[in-house]
Amino acid sequence: MQIELWINEKKVRAAIEPDTLLIDFLREQGCSSVKRGCETSNCGLCTVFMDEKPVLSCSVLAARADGHHIVTLEGLKEEAEGFGAYIADQGAEQCGFCNPGFMMNAIAMFRENPDPTDDEIREYLSGNLCRCSGYEGQMRGIKAYLAFCRQKGGQA
Amino acid sequence: MIEIQNYVRAESLAQAYELNQKKSSAIIGGMLWLKMEKKRVATAIDLSGLGLDMIEETPEEYRIGAMVTLRQIETHTGLNALTDGAARESVRHIVGVQFRNLATVGGSIFGRYGFSDVLTFFMAADARVELYHGGIVSLEEFAGMPHDRDILVRILVPKTKGHMVYLSQRNTQTDFPVLTCCAAKRGEAVCCVIGARPMPAVCVRDGDGILAGGIREESAVAFGRYVRERVTTGTNLRGSGEYRSILVEVLTKRALLGILEREGEAERAD
Ligand SMILES: Cc1cc2nc3c(=O)[nH]c(=O)nc-3n(C[C@H](O)[C@H](O)[C@H](O)COP(=O)(O)OP(=O)(O)OC[C@H]3O[C@@H](n4cnc5c(N)ncnc54)[C@H](O)[C@@H]3O)c2cc1C
Ligand code: FES
Ligand code: FES
Numbered sequence: 001m002q003i004e005l006w007i008n009e010k011k012v013r014a015a016i017e018p019d020t021l022l023i024d025f026l027r028e029q030g031c032s033s034v035k036r037g038c039e040t041s042n043c044g045l046c047t048v049f050m051d052e053k054p055v056l057s058c059s060v061l062a063a064r065a066d067g068h069h070i071v072t073l074e075g076l077k078e079e080a081e082g083f084g085a086y087i088a089d090q091g092a093e094q095c096g097f098c099n100p101g102f103m104m105n106a107i108a109m110f111r112e113n114p115d116p117t118d119d120e121i122r123e124y125l126s127g128n129l130c131r132c133s134g135y136e137g138q139m140r141g142i143k144a145y146l147a148f149c150r151q152k153g154g155q156a
Numbered sequence: 157m158i159e160i161q162n163y164v165r166a167e168s169l170a171q172a173y174e175l176n177q178k179k180s181s182a183i184i185g186g187m188l189w190l191k192m193e194k195k196r197v198a199t200a201i202d203l204s205g206l207g208l209d210m211i212e213e214t215p216e217e218y219r220i221g222a223m224v225t226l227r228q229i230e231t232h233t234g235l236n237a238l239t240d241g242a243a244r245e246s247v248r249h250i251v252g253v254q255f256r257n258l259a260t261v262g263g264s265i266f267g268r269y270g271f272s273d274v275l276t277f278f279m280a281a282d283a284r285v286e287l288y289h290g291g292i293v294s295l296e297e298f299a300g301m302p303h304d305r306d307i308l309v310r311i312l313v314p315k316t317k318g319h320m321v322y323l324s325q326r327n328t329q330t331d332f333p334v335l336t337c338c339a340a341k342r343g344e345a346v347c348c349v350i351g352a353r354p355m356p357a358v359c360v361r362d363g364d365g366i367l368a369g370g371i372r373e374e375s376a377v378a379f380g381r382y383v384r385e386r387v388t389t390g391t392n393l394r395g396s397g398e399y400r401s402i403l404v405e406v407l408t409k410r411a412l413l414g415i416l417e418r419e420g421e422a423e424r425a426d
Contacts, residue, residue, distance in 0.1 A: 001163065018160045018161060018162055018163035018200065019158065019159055019160035019163075019200075039157075039192075040192060041188045041191065041192075041251065041255055042251060042255075044252055044254055047254050050257075053227075053257045054253060054254045054257060055254050055257045055258050056188075056254045056255060056258060059186070059187055059188050059191055059255075059258055060187070060258065061160075061163065061184070061187065061200075061202075063163045063165075063202070064184075064202060064204060066165075105252075105253065105254060108253070109253075123248065124253055125252075126252055126329060126330050127251050127252010127253055127254055127255055127330065128252065
C-alpha cells in the first residue's frame with residue numbers, strides 16, 4: 001500500500017506493507033537516529049514526534065502515519081546540539097545508546113513545560129530507560145540547560 | 157509480534173463493525189497490547205479516522221471517544237476537576253508519556269485487563285460504555301460480560317459532583333500495579349473499586365451502612381476490613397493473594413481518609 005507523509009518537513013511518498021512499523025519505515029528512509037531498544041513498548045529509545053507529540057515509533061503502524069507529520073532527531077539538529085552539550089558536559093552517559101530517545105522526549109518536555117520541577121522532569125522522562133547511568137547526570141544536565149535558557153531570557 | 161495482511165482505515169462504524177465480525181479481524185486501538193500478541197490478523201481495522209479522538213462535554217456528562225489517549229485523560233482539565241485529579245493519578249504511572257500518547261481508552265477498557273488502572277478509575281467514576289451493537293451498559297456490568305466482537309464507541313462519565321481518591325501500589329515506578337484502589341463518594345453513597353487483583357476490577361458498596369455516620373478514622377478502618385472480606389485476590393509474579401488482601405484493606409482505608417480530607421477542604425473553601 002501507498003502512504004504519503006511528512007518526515008522532518010519533507011513530503012515523502014512510499015510503498016509499505018500493511019504491518020510495517022513506523023520505526024522500520026523511518027530507518028529505511030534514512031533516519032538512523034531512530035532505534036529499537038525493547039520489544040515491549042517500554043524503553044522510549046524509538047521516540048519520534050507525530051504531529052508534535054512524542055510517541056513510540058516501534059508501536060505505531062506506518063500505515064497510521066499516512067497524512068501525518070513525523071519529526072526525528074535528524075530534524076531537530078539545532079535544539080539537539082544546544083541541549084546535548086549540557087548532557088555531555090555532565091558526562092551523563094556511558095554507552096550513549098539511550099540518547100536519541102532521551103533527547104527527543106526531553107525536547108518534547110521543554111516545549112510542553114518550559115519550567116518543570118524536578119518531579120515533573122522525572123515524571124515526564126520516566127519512559128526513557130538508561131541502563132548505564134543512574135539518571136543523576138541527565139538531571140543535572142537538564143537543570144543546567146534550563147538555567148541557561150532562563151538566563152537567555154527566552155524559553156527553552 | 158502480530159502479522160497484518162490487510163489494513164483498513166474504517167470510514168464508518170458500520171463498516172468497522174461488519175469487518176470485525178470475522179474472527180481473523182482485529183480493531184486497532186493504540187496497538188500496544190496487540191503488538192505483543194503472536195497472531196495473524198487478516199484485516200486490521202483502524203478507527204482513527206472516525207473522530208473518536210475527542211472528549212466532548214454536555215451539561216450531564218463527558219463523552220470520551222474510544223480513540224482518546226490515556227495522555228488526554230491525564231491532562232483534561234474538566235475531567236480532572238470532576239474527579240479530584242483521580243483521572244490523572246490513575247494513568248500517570250503507565251510506562252511513559254510517549255506510551256500514553258498512543259494507548260487508547262477504547263483498547264484499555266475493551267480488554268478488561270486484570271491489571272488495569274484505567275478500568276479501576278472509570279468504574280469508580282460510575283462510567284457507562286457505549287457499544288456499537290450492544291448499546292449503553294454500565295462499566296460494572298461490561299467488566300463481567302463475555303468478550304465478543306462488538307466495538308466500543310465511547311465511555312460516558314456522568315458529571316455527578318462528589319469526591320474521588322485513586323491509589324495504586326507498585327513494586328517499582330511505571331511497572332504494572334500490584335493493586336489498584338479508587339474510592340468515590342457522591343452524595344452519601346460511597347463505593348470502592350479494587351483492581352489489578354490480578355483480575356478485572358470490582359466495585360464494593362457500603363451495604364451495611366458502615367459509613368452512614370460519615371467517614372471517620374474508625375469507620376474507614378472498618379470499611380477497609382469490609383472490602384477486604386468481599387474482594388477475591390490472586391497470586392502472580394508481582395505479589396501473593398495474601399499480600400494483595402492486606403493491600404485492599406490498607407488502600408481502602410487510606411482512600412477514604414483522603415476523601416475525608418477533601419470534604420474538609422471543600423467545606424473550608426465554601
Ligand atoms: C508494556 C505495557 C505496560 C502496561 N502497563 C499498564 C499499567 O501499568 N496499567 C494499566 O492500566 N495498563 C497498562 N498497560 C495497558 C495499556 O495501558 C493499554 O490498556 C493497552 O495497551 C490496550 O490499549 P491499546 O490502545 O494499546 O489497545 P490495543 O492493543 O490496540 O487493543 C487491545 C484490544 O482491544 C481491542 N480494541 C481496541 N480498541 C477497541 C474498540 N474501540 N472496540 C473494541 N475493541 C477494541 C483490540 O482489538 C485488542 O484486542 C500496559 C501495556 C503495555 C504494553
Ligand atoms: S523500542 Fe522500546 S519502546 Fe520502542
Ligand atoms: S548511557 Fe547506556 S543506556 Fe543510557
